[in-house]
Amino acid sequence: MGIISVENTDRLYWLGRYTERVYTTIKVFESRFDSMIDIDDLEYEKFCESQDIPNIYKSKEDFVARYCFSLEDENSIISNLMRAYDNAIVLREEIGSESLSYIQLAVYAMNQASLGRSPLIGLQHVTDNIAAFWGMTDDDIEESSIRNMIRVGKLVERIDLYSRLKVFPERIRKETRRLTNRIDKSTMRYDHKRMAHVNYLVQLDDLPYETLTDEIEKLVGDEL
Amino acid sequence: MTTYADIFSKKERVEDMEIYAGSGAVNEQLARYGVKFGIYKNNEFKEQLFPFDMIPRIIDKDEFTYLEKGLKQRVVALNCFINDIYGDKHIVRDGIIPEEFIYAGSGYLPQCDGIKPPKGIYAHIAGIDLVQAKDGDWYVLEDNLRIPSGASYPMIARMISRRSSPDLFTGKHVEDNRNYAAMLRRTMDHVNVGGHTVILTPGRYNAAYFEHSYLAEKTGAHLASGHELIVENDHLYFIDYSGRKERVGAVYRRISDEYLDPMTFRKDSVIGIPHIFDIYRKGNVALINAPGNGVADDKGIYYFVPKMVKYYLEEEPILQNAPTYLPYYKEDMKYVLENFDKLVLKDVAEAGGYGVVFGNKMTSEEKENFKTMLKNEPRRFIAQEVIDFLDIDIMEKHELLPRKADLRAFVLMGEEPMVWKSGLTRFSRNPDSFIVNSSQGGGFKDTWVLSQ
Numbered sequence: 001m002g003i004i005s006v007e008n009t010d011r012l013y014w015l016g017r018y019t020e021r022v023y024t025t026i027k028v029f030e031s032r033f034d035s036m037i038d039i040d041d042l043e044y045e046k047f048c049e050s051q052d053i054p055n056i057y058k059s060k061e062d063f064v065a066r067y068c069f070s071l072e073d074e075n076s077i078i079s080n081l082m083r084a085y086d087n088a089i090v091l092r093e094e095i096g097s098e099s100l101s102y103i104q105l106a107v108y109a110m111n112q113a114s115l116g117r118s119p120l121i122g123l124q125h126v127t128d129n130i131a132a133f134w135g136m137t138d139d140d141i142e143e144s145s146i147r148n149m150i151r152v153g154k155l156v157e158r159i160d161l162y163s164r165l166k167v168f169p170e171r172i173r174k175e176t177r178r179l180t181n182r183i184d185k186s187t188m189r190y191d192h193k194r195m196a197h198v199n200y201l202v203q204l205d206d207l208p209y210e211t212l213t214d215e216i217e218k219l220v221g222d223e224l
Numbered sequence: 225m226t227t228y229a230d231i232f233s234k235k236e237r238v239e240d241m242e243i244y245a246g247s248g249a250v251n252e253q254l255a256r257y258g259v260k261f262g263i264y265k266n267n268e269f270k271e272q273l274f275p276f277d278m279i280p281r282i283i284d285k286d287e288f289t290y291l292e293k294g295l296k297q298r299v300v301a302l303n304c305f306i307n308d309i310y311g312d313k314h315i316v317r318d319g320i321i322p323e324e325f326i327y328a329g330s331g332y333l334p335q336c337d338g339i340k341p342p343k344g345i346y347a348h349i350a351g352i353d354l355v356q357a358k359d360g361d362w363y364v365l366e367d368n369l370r371i372p373s374g375a376s377y378p379m380i381a382r383m384i385s386r387r388s389s390p391d392l393f394t395g396k397h398v399e400d401n402r403n404y405a406a407m408l409r410r411t412m413d414h415v416n417v418g419g420h421t422v423i424l425t426p427g428r429y430n431a432a433y434f435e436h437s438y439l440a441e442k443t444g445a446h447l448a449s450g451h452e453l454i455v456e457n458d459h460l461y462f463i464d465y466s467g468r469k470e471r472v473g474a475v476y477r478r479i480s481d482e483y484l485d486p487m488t489f490r491k492d493s494v495i496g497i498p499h500i501f502d503i504y505r506k507g508n509v510a511l512i513n514a515p516g517n518g519v520a521d522d523k524g525i526y527y528f529v530p531k532m533v534k535y536y537l538e539e540e541p542i543l544q545n546a547p548t549y550l551p552y553y554k555e556d557m558k559y560v561l562e563n564f565d566k567l568v569l570k571d572v573a574e575a576g577g578y579g580v581v582f583g584n585k586m587t588s589e590e591k592e593n594f595k596t597m598l599k600n601e602p603r604r605f606i607a608q609e610v611i612d613f614l615d616i617d618i619m620e621k622h623e624l625l626p627r628k629a630d631l632r633a634f635v636l637m638g639e640e641p642m643v644w645k646s647g648l649t650r651f652s653r654n655p656d657s658f659i660v661n662s663s664q665g666g667g668f669k670d671t672w673v674l675s676q
């Protein structure tokens with residue numbers, strides 16, 4: 001089978017991370033949006049804090065418009081989706097035109113969503129396409145190391161986001177177990193000591209979320 | 225001459241095409257698969273969908289058989305010519321082509337002198353631009369032997385239109401054109417000197433990036449950029465993620481000659497591969513197409529192609545050129561100046577539809593300026609009779625509208641020459657224009673070759 005460059009292994013990993021980032025932040029946005037409708041106008045401030053992103057927004061309307069759909073806002077969902085797209089578009093040969101088309105469709109859905117008045121309906125098409133993309137990569141990509149690189153990116157991002165959001169330890173433990181099982185199958189280089197440390201951290205009764213975030217961010221990548 | 229009017233009933237033509245076009249299904253599919261080309265506008269890179277029109281160009285079986293013969297003959301002669309020019313140069317010594325047409329143009333690369341590429345093939349993939357005049361006669365407008373692009377568009381358009389409009393194909397006996405990737409693969413394998421086959425791309429900000437990545441996927445060749453490949457111990461290698469070096473035996477390079485190797489050509493090239501030219505010269509890698517082909521697809525050399533057919537193959541040329549004049553020759557200059565209004569003038573150094581001007585579209589001042597330029601630099605221009613070529617209908621806002629359309633046919637040189645039973649039909653979206661280039665806003669159609 002084919003040969004793959006360092007650059008492209010990196011891109012597969014980031015494709016996994018950005019698709020996960022888009023997917024999960026949309027899910028979180030959905031729950032916050034609901035309370036912004038008629039319960040708490042300022043819910044978005046808490047959201048920014050939890051995500052560690054600057055609160056540059058003037059109102060809930062401004063938040064919805066820019067955080068979801070503004071390419072100028074580097075933390076926006078659309079900016080992250082475009083990063084996924086930028087990685088995917090140069091991986092046609094690794095992931096195949098069929099898988100790639102779902103990222104393309106997610107981008108169209110995102111642009112479409114920005115035009116409507118009910119962002120949750122529009123964003124649902126985005127998550128639908130990302131889910132289809134993941135399903136397609138599992139189904140269609142023959143080379144298991146390629147599938148696993150995307151998976152590893154996805155799980156790393158998920159643990160990262162979950163620990164920022166301080167979700168229940170049990171959910172983080174589950175994702176960590178999945179990552180531990182997966183990472184060796186990806187043939188990616190990673191920091192084995194850190195992986196062990198992450199496993200240790202998630203078992204602690206009082207889960208140290210911030211340390212976990214730091215550790216997981218450094219697991220794979222240049223700092224090795 | 226078959227048009228779609230002959231094989232589609234009136235109802236199909238108007239109502240069905242309208243339904244298909246109107247349903248948006250085709251465009252939705254094209255968008256889904258990212259059938260785009262990139263353009264730079266105000267220094268910014270933009271991706272644009274390539275406008276596709278459902279109504280195909282249709283070519284009869286017999287007519288295509290004739291084209292196929294003529295195209296093979298032409299490309300075989302062109303290959304002989306390039307071999308000769310970088311070899312013994314008989315055609316110049318025998319006075320068939322004046323020396324200055326070879327050496328003064330930018331296409332001739334002295335670095336290629338004396339090189340015999342693998343299997344003696346220079347032009348592996350040729351894109352020959354043709355138009356069909358109203359009386360049915362075909363004319364070659366141009367040979368593209370460097371990096372002719374465009375085959376991926378009808379390939380994917382066929383896949384999509386068969387999905388979106390299956391009824392249009394039922395019982396029509398259309399040759400399948402989705403075999404292009406297999407043909408290309410055979411062509412690349414034929415010259416591969418051992419190892420992987422890669423498609424070398426300048427990257428995603430190239431106008432034809434869609435095509436590079438799509439052809440890589442469909443041929444199973446590996447898409448790579450320059451910095452992923454390295455020359456060591458006289459061989460070319462791809463460096464994979466584990467640091468392992470994998471030998472490469474053939475490179476279908478989609479970057480132009482001058483950027484290919486900073487050690488031999490442009491020093492400032494960051495997309496090329498240092499020393500690849502040295503090992504190519506030694507026969508240790510195949511370059512597809514070979515460097516130096518520009519000497520044969522120069523607009524000035526075009527004039528001599530029918531003469532090449534006679535000279536190298538001792539055959540009568542099957543395909544004709546558009547009647548062309550070289551102001552370089554006194555009598556041609558005279559003719560051009562006297563008949564300026566009915567001619568089209570082309571700057572030999574330009575491509576992509578730039579530098580192509582029609583005499584009758586110029587103001588009298590522009591004409592005078594042009595004539596002065598022509599007299600000062602006669603070698604820089606060629607003139608052609610304007611071929612009033614056929615319109616093909618396009619569907620626009622529920623209406624059928626005639627538009628000028630040309631045809632780029634693809635000839636591949638594997639073990640033997642092969643002509644792809646399809647081609648890229650480009651059309652002008654402007655009713656008054658003959659210029660069909662995509663960089664000028666043109667669209668494309670599928671090309672159907674009938675099998676019976």
Ligand SMILES: Nc1ncnc2c1ncn2[C@@H]1O[C@H](COP(=O)(O)OP(=O)(O)OP(=O)(O)O)[C@@H](O)[C@H]1O
Pocket residue numbers: 353365366368546568570574575576577578580608609610611612613630658659660661
């Ligand atoms: N003799 C002619 N009569 C009528 N139209 C012509 C003639 N020559 C050129 N054209 C029109 O101009 C277009 C561009 O011409 P030509 O192919 O020579 O230029 P180019 O700049 O090399 O374009 P490209 O390389 O993209 O094909 C043709 O596709 C055709 O539509």
Ligand SMILES: [Mg+2]
Pocket residue numbers: 353365366
């Ligand atoms: Mg042309």
